[in-house]
Amino acid sequence: MLRTENLTFAYGDRLILENLTVRMTASQLVAILGVNGSGKSTLLKNLNGLLQPKYGTVLVDGHELAAMSGRDVARHIGYMPQKTTPESCTVFDAVLLGRKPHITWKAGKRDLRIVTDTLHRLGLEDYALRRTTELSGGELQRVVIARALAQEPKILLLDEPISHLDIRNQLETMRVLKNITQEMQLTVVVVIHDLSMALRFADQFVLLKKGRLFAAGNRQIITAATIKEIYQINAEVFNISGIPVVVPTSVH
């Protein structure tokens, strides 16, 4: 379980996150929503210690994140940054890097087995010997998710995992995330802009407005009113064959 208490972060004097208290539970896909600049990516970086909060704490299974070593954090939390530039290596080697927090000198049999299993889980087994520079955007995204999964984390943080993907790859990536959330009982936190995708796949929602927590809860909190308040647009939420779809109608 991941929890923040009164989390406040600032770049110098400029406050980015203010007094955030949220709770994210296991086996839940959590969507962080908000306009550009509302502090979503900064929150994600605070959640795995890439940035240090000015005040407040982040707790991982009740343990204070600030008191954990970098290696310990990496054994608990996997992270996917917003942009990934592929480096020339095989897909297998790229995913093997995820074992780094568990390896002291040389990758053992268990490490290799976990990498093979992870590749299989994400449907990448046929790509193992392909070079990452030859992959499409969607394939590379799955490799990066596989690398984070190879860390054997309890929590997975993903910064805009579907932003640069076509609609098919968006759908596939979100399905993969939903599956691993449930099968591996992970807490998966995604920063996402696509409200329809978020509503369709996420279990929990954290809505940020100007660095403050506007609302948190299940999908019931995503209404035309909250969308209007957060994004300053008029929108309608439809349900088509059981699939929620958010249609923006006009700018407020």
Added chain:
Amino acid sequence: MQKNSVGLLLLLVLACGCLLSIRTGSLPISDTDVLKTLLAWSGEGRIGHVIWNIRLPRTVAALLAGAGLGIAGAVMQNILKNPLASPFTIGVSQGAAFGAAFAIIILGAGQTQRAGAEMVTIASPHLVVFSAFLGSLLTVIFILGLSSMQDIAPEAIILAGVALSAFFGAGTMLLQYFGDNIQVAATVFWTFGDLGKAGWFENGLILLAVLPAALFFIANGWNYNTLRWGDDVASSLGVRVQRLRVMTMVLAAFTVAVSTSFLGIIGFVGLMAPHLMRFLVGDDYRYLIPASAVCGALLLLVSDLLARTVLAPIVLPVGIITSFTGAPLFLYLLAKNKRP
């Protein structure tokens, strides 16, 4: 080709290079005599003296300095995220040249004039070496200060190196402007990278700098691999990025500072060795670092052999050969691979 096979092949070529280096010179020595003298572990007799006191120290200097430059180049290209990063690019060599010029011209390290090919020799080499080391050290401290700043981009360190090189270059020229002919000649003579300057004592000191650096770099091969994917990815995998960057800079710069102080400026080896090895072993730093060490040693050894043979009996400074062969080779690599 398998990475292990590449490693074995390189080591084999290096061993042959060493043998060739020891037997080549004005006194011809057969392979059998070379092996006999080495196995006898004695510098007695004419051949023993030449091998143990002249050729072997020179060969060992090539191995140590070349390996040091090779690994320093490999890790600098990684942590500074720039394929053009090398000990030469960040200004360490130019800092050493300024230090040497300062000792020769201002501190009057002393020179004597001779006739013939060895027109100028430096009478107080230890003072020059010490001053050159301080010059390198100044650069290292400055670069280190920059590296330890949280919000400075690694790319900016390369630019700072370019600025430092220009600064030290101007300083050296200013000193030369006020020096007499002999002092200027002595300064220029010192800057030529020359393996003949090394004896066993110098080699021992170079080894003390290269060995811990090599062990640290090899032990951090995984960490350098994670850094290729960006600082955030490396940090999220448990790497202490800032600490690694500072430690790497310190060890790489000291390695180069020590060898440059004793041997003079040797360009392009630190830049070329990692790039050449990327073709053979790829970008995996677990293999690239040791491969760059062997390749750097091999490059310097072969360059020194060329320096001693192309215009024999005149022995050219090895720095001239490395630059002459390194520059076109690098341009070829640039043309072949748009991203070196």
